[in-house]
Amino acid sequence: MEEPTLIIRGVAIYKEWLDAPAQEALLAALRGVAAQAPLVTPVTPSGKPMSVRMTSAGRYGWVSDRRGYRYERCHPDGQPWPPIPGCVLDIWHALVSTVRAPDCCLINHYGPGARMGLHQDRDEVDFSWPVLSVSLGDDALFRIGNVVRGGRTESVWLGSGDVVVMGGPARLIHHGVDRIRAGSSTLLQGGGRLNLTCRVVD
Numbered sequence: 472m473e474e475p476t477l478i479i480r481g482v483a484i485y486k487e488w489l490d491a492p493a494q495e496a497l498l499a500a501l502r503g504v505a506a507q508a509p510l511v512t513p514v515t516p517s518g519k520p521m522s523v524r525m526t527s528a529g530r531y532g533w534v535s536d537r538r539g540y541r542y543e544r545c546h547p548d549g550q551p552w553p554p555i556p557g558c559v560l561d562i563w564h565a566l567v568s569t570v571r572a573p574d575c576c577l578i579n580h581y582g583p584g585a586r587m588g589l590h591q592d593r594d595e596v597d598f599s600w601p602v603l604s605v606s607l608g609d610d611a612l613f614r615i616g617n618v619v620r621g622g623r624t625e626s627v628w629l630g631s632g633d634v635v636v637m638g639g640p641a642r643l644i645h646h647g648v649d650r651i652r653a654g655s656s657t658l659l660q661g662g663g664r665l666n667l668t669c670r671v672v673d
C-alpha cells in the first residue's frame with residue numbers, strides 16, 4: 472500500500488492523491504449519482520436539519536431522520552441507491568483493499584456555512600474495515616479528536632483531491648468539519664465542497 476503524506480493520531484492523510492483530471496472525472500461520476508439519488512437535507516433524530524446535504528451510492532446509503540441514524544437499502548424517495556462509481560472503487564482498491572469493495576459511498580455536500588460536528592462513524596457492523604474519505608472542491612478544516620469522548624483535538628486543512636483513511640486504532644476516532652474556506656476551489660460550479668466516505672457496512 473502507498474505511504475501517506477502525514478499521519479495524525481493514526482489518521483492517514485494522502486495530500487493531493489487525485490490530480491486535476493481525476494478530480495474532474497470523479498465529480499462527473501458523482502453528478503451522475505446525484506441525478507439518480509438527489510441530495511437531501513437530513514434531519515437529526517432531534518429534528519434539527521443538518522447543514523450538509525447528503526446522498527449515497529452502493530448497496531446501502533446512510534440516512535438520518537426522526538427515527539435515527541442508520542443504513543438503508545433505498546433513497547428516501549424509494550429507489551435503490553445507484554452503484555458506486557468505478558473511479559471511487561479505484562481509490563478504495565488502491566488504499567484500503569482489493570479483496571472487498573465498500574457497501575456504501577456517502578456523499579456530503581457542504582455549502583459555505585456547512586459544518587459537521589465531532590462524531591464517530593459507528594453505524595457499521597465490522598470496525599476492522601477502514602473508512603476512506605475523499606475531498607473535492609473547497610478546503611475544509613478537519614478536526615481530529617480521540618477515540619474516547621473529549622480531550623484535546625488537532626485540526627488539518629483538507630484540500631481538493633486529498634484522501635483520508637481512518638482505520639486500525641483510528642477507526643473509531645472522533646472527527647468533524649469545523650468550516651469550509653468558501654471560494655478556495657473552482658472545481659464545483661457554484662462553489663462548495665463534496666466529501667465522499669466509503670464504508671463496509673455489514
Ligand SMILES: O=C(O)CCC(=O)C(=O)O
Pocket residue numbers: 577579587592604611613646647648666668
Ligand atoms: O466531510 C468530511 O471530511 C467528513 C465527513 C464525515 O465525517 C462523515 O460523513 O461521517
Ligand SMILES: [Fe+2]
Pocket residue numbers: 590591592646
Ligand atoms: Fe464521519
